[in-house]
Amino acid sequence: MRLLLRSAACGAFACALLQGAPDEASAQLADHQYTSAAVEAGSRLYVSECALCHGPQGDRVDGVDLRRGQFRAVQSDDDLRRIITVGVDDSRMPAFDFSAAELDAVVAYIRAGFDPEGVAVRIGDPARGAEVFNEAGDCSSCHRVNGVGPRTAPDLSDIGAIRTPASLQRSLLDPYTALLPINRPVMALTREGEMIRGRRLNEDTYSVQLIDSNGRLRSLVKEDLVDFEISRTPTHEPTSLSGDQVADVVGYLLSLRGIQ
Amino acid sequence: MKTTRLFLSAALLVGLALAPANVDAQVSYERILNAADDPGNWLTYNGTYSSQRYSQLAQITPANVDDLELKWMLPNQVFGAWQSNPIVVDGIMYVTQRPNDVMAVDVATGRVFWLYRHTNAPNALVCCGANNRGVAILEDKLFMGTLDAHLVAIDRINGQPLWKTEVGDVNLAYSITMAPLVVKDKVLVGVGGGEFGIRGYVAAYDADTGEEAWRFYTIPGPGEPGHDTWEGDDWEHGGAPVWITGSFDPDLNLTYWGVGNPGPDWNAEQRPGDNLYSDAVVALDADTGELVWHFQFTPNDGYDYDAVQVPVLADMQWEGEQRRLMLWANRNGYFYVLDRETGEFLSGEPYVRVNWSSGLDQNGRPIPTPQPEGMPTWPGNQGGTNWYPPSFSPRTGLFYFAAWEDYATIYRPEESEYQPGRAFLGGGFDVLTPAPGAPGVGIGRTNPINNWTDEVGHAAVIAMDPLTSQPRWKYEQFDVSDSGMLTTASDLLFTGGREGHFHALDARTGELLWRASLGGQIVMAPVTYLVDGQQYISVISGNSLVTFGLRD
CATH class of the missing domain: 1.10.760.10 (Cytochrome c-like domain)
Structure with a gap:
């Protein structure tokens, strides 16, 4: 039984990796200065x-x-x-x-985070960025930072220590190509009729471990599922924030470096 | 106290009863020759000279495989991928662990009789982990190759070293990771170091003395045929290592070896020419080491497509004629059938996505289609498959191997200067990932969490029909797999994978019949043998050697 939506999209992978996805917003931001x-x-x-x-x-x-x-x-x-x-x-x-x-x-x-093919990233004010993160950007409705917020989306408390500025900017501007495969939203329907939505933590041939939309850790045996789908659509659209706001959010995210 | 004494006496009696059999039953060449008819033991790396990894044992069947239970485990104290293949001789298992330990293990209990430890020169250098894949046996001696490129003979009863011979120069980064192959009175072994600009060879040593009997260079020297496939002094450090155990056809007196990549690995332009005999199979006279024929899979390779797969020998009807065949799923993504008497190319078809070549011509030579700079190449650097031992079942007529599907890399060739004993790579590569900076797959697995997902590559056990070059069935896995295969006369196929699942599949249909989650990566093939008349199966998962048998 083949439950996975296996992406036949190796061609699409190539696109994601190779073109660096310069959509309009990123072009504005990037070439704004460099x-x-x-x-x-x-x-x-x-x-x-x-x-x-x-x-x-x-x-x-x-x-x-x-x-x-x-x-x-x-x-x-x-x-x-x-x-x-x-x-x-x-x-x-x-x-x-x-x-x-x-x-x-x-x-x-x-x-550009030392990526010769990357785009230059403007890094704004972390304090203003925190405001945008919590208000206009609505990031905090899914992401958790330093113990505050839901666990639905990845915890960002140390994101500034593990991602480059270019990668953070890309996640805001072009979530389609920036989303790491493990973070793709999943949907599972159990034999009992329970619909589980969430985000994978781990997966193997026979089982999947995830955080569901209620913030619970679930380990599902694929054999017990009547449907299991991995969406290629990220949970958020490319941001509609202004270039200045994006720069501020990137500045804020870079300041998040986990517990020292 | 009294009980203990009684128990000891009883054990002693049993031991005495068994001991004479052990001592008498030396492992003669004739015994290895007939290993297929001695399925209670596992006498060579690949089980038999034909390297089919097919056992005539049939106690464990599709009907009772559910009754498998754990018999014993032997964890090692050494961390890192455990790629060793145990051999089993008259109730004793000989297995190596990193970097160059040999253990003699009681197969009934998993307890260890002795441990021999070879201390390597501190400057021993290997590309891909301090691996050793096992020992060979002849009469009362075991033979092990070492990371510092020595061959050691060890007394199989008491674990004492008997002789030690230098096979290659450790200062030039020669190494041995493979299990040797005993043929008649000689021990055959090849050298690793394809990432360090060695000049590869297979050599044979007198089993009694360790004296070198012959040496076949996998890169021809000046004046030898094939030398003109290299320019200038490229041949002196052109790689072409031999790091996986070969096979032997006693009727033809030919021994077959898969040869590794040319060096530097990823810059083919730096070494113009076909670069013989890199990425080829060579058929050597077993007595003299003389080259009888060769077939090169990937001329002037720029992708690290070592042909270090096990040469699997099978006799089959080919287009109405009984022929001696060699079956080969190559790292370059093609599955080949060759005539092993002559080296004639009979067929070759891709079994995974291939874009470095658009096909093979009538002689089996690939039509190259190198990708533009920055574009992905399928299959990726680790190949469509690699060194993991396949299996051929004469009952099903199918050839089983682990393939990496949807896996590609982007190569960055650069000019490299050869410096003795240093890495000689010719650039680098990136695994193609669905998002910039996303994790990829590499050699081995060091994390219980798979956060790279199947989007960067995943495994399939492929049951290939050699007559059509079409898979009869596939068994897909979420992560990639470096596991070898074992088939039995009851049509079971045992295999593992990086996820640590140990599977029993129906060899005819690919149906999953049984599995155990052992947790640690399985990066070698299982072996099967008899313990007191009962069929056992051993497999290494992570840092543990795990043994199963039917419930008593």
Whole structure:
């Protein structure tokens, strides 16, 4: 018995992975400040000028994780430009004599989460982002943060530590290509007629473990189900928030780093 | 105290009764030759020289398989994928564990008689885990290849090492992970190191002394036929390792070996030419190591499509004529039938999605269709299948193997400079995933939670009809599988997978008849044998060797 909706969509996988899905909103956001050519140029400059100290993943300096947007003092892109240009007193960060275009390129690469094919991400104000998250964005009606909110959608308490800025932005702007397969909404109908909706935690050939829409842990044996479907549609649409609001939400999410 | 003494005496009596049989029944070459008719034992890596992993035992049947119960377990204390294949000889199981331990185990109780530990040179280097896949036996000796490229002979009664021979130079990253193959009075073994720019070979050693008898280089040297399939000095570090046990046809006196990938792995342009005998099967004279024929599956391979599958030998009617065949589901996604007497290509059809080639020509040579930069290649880097041992049942006429379906990777070839003893890869690759940054599948499984899902690849046990190259049936699994196969004369097929389910399928129909959730990844094939006349089945799951038999 074949219960799974097996995606025949390997072709679609390729699309998701390869095109980077520049829909209108992301184009506005990304190219608002940096072009993808700048990101690419930045990747080369980073490797030759920055990687020696910051490391290939940007995490080799204590307290700094460039790829994930974690800095000691930097908030805005202008902060970044200033520190690269003048250096930091009493630290090992020297001043670099970059042209304006080179500066833009390096900042773009850092903001793209070190993905040379990615889009540059503007990171806004975390406090404003928290407001948007809870109100205009309506994120908190499904996502839980630091013990508050439902468990229906993935808990975001440490999302800033495990995702890149580009990946977070993509989840807001283009949930169709950003959604991790394990997080796809599932629907199961038991022999007894119970309809269970939820989100998978684990699955194997014969069973599936999930959190149902009531926040309960359920382990279902596939043999006992009359229907089991995995939706390819994410639970939320591409956001209708403004570019500034998206930047703020990304800033807020990046500030969520779990318990220390 | 009294009870204990009594018990001990009784045990001693039983032991004495059994002991003479054990000592007398040395494992002669003739005995290995006739292993198929001695199903109470499991005498070689693949069970018999024809490597069918088919047992004549039939006590466990589709009707009573539900009555299987746990007989014993033997956990090891070493972590990492346990890929070893036990052999069983007259009530004693010999099994290796990481990195190079051999244990002698009582098959009735799972208790250990002795443990031999080989200490590897600290600079031993392997690409994919400190694996060892088992020992070979002849007379009173066991033979094990080591990660630091030595061959060790061990006394099978007391576990003492008898001789130790250097097979390859550990400083150049030669290694041995395979179980050796004994043919007549020689121990045959191949070397690993295809990711480190070795020059591969199969070599034979005198079983008594460890002296090298012959060596066949899988990359021909200057003046030898096939040398012109390499340019410049590429042949000196072109890989072509041999890391899976071969087969033997005593009537033809030919021994067959699958050869691994050329190096550097992912940059084919850096080593123009067909790169013989990488990704080929070679048929060697068992006495001299002389090459009799070869068939190359993937010329100038840029995808790491090692041909290190077990050469499975079967005699079948082929187009109205009884022929000596070789059945081969290759890592490159094609299933092949060859004539093992001549190496003639008889058929080849894809069994999973393949886009690196658009088909095979009349000689079995692939028509290459390399994908544009950044585009996915099917099958992915781990292949449509890999080293996991298949099975052929002469009763059903079907060939069973684990396939990875819907699995692709994107290759990033780069120029690599060869440095002795260092990785020589020629770039890298990414597994194709449905979302950027989503987890993929790789070698082995280290997590009880599958958060990558079947969308990045999933397994199917394929029951292939060699006569049509069409699957008779498939049994799908959610995760991918590195499990080997075992078939029996009662038409049962036993196999596992990364999810740790141990399945018994009806070999004729693919129907699931029984399963046990053992929890740890099963990355080798089960074996079956007799204990006091009762059929047992052993399989390794995670860090445990688990043995089942019918309820008493």
